[in-house]
Amino acid sequence: MVQEWEIWSCANHAIKVHGENAAIFAAMRSDELMEEGDLAAAKFFRRIVTAINRLSEGSMGRVH
Incomplete structure (x- = not known):
């Protein structure tokens, strides 16, 4: 099972x-x-x- 921190780490890396x-x-x-x-x-x-969308909402606006 994937841990929540792994999702956020991957999202940050992708950004x-x-x-x-x-x-x-x-x-x-x-x-x-x-x-x-x-x-x-x-x-x-x-x-x-x-996760990317949540991280991006403040700085770039919502990404679809």
């Missing part, structure tokens, strides 16, 4: 690497994993998208 495109990157990766049939990993990336 550092992908900037304002972090949520888009994570959502696209989630879609890819869903297509591959890896539902657990796809869910993990959806949780990262949510």
Whole structure:
């Protein structure tokens, strides 16, 4: 089971690497994993998208 701190760590890393495109990157990766049939990993990336959006709300506005 993935710990909550791991989600936030991944979200922070995605923001550092992908900037304002972090949520888009994570959502696209989630879609890819869903297509591959890896539902657990796809869910993990959806949780990262949510965390990215929460972190980004103050500084960049909501990212979809």
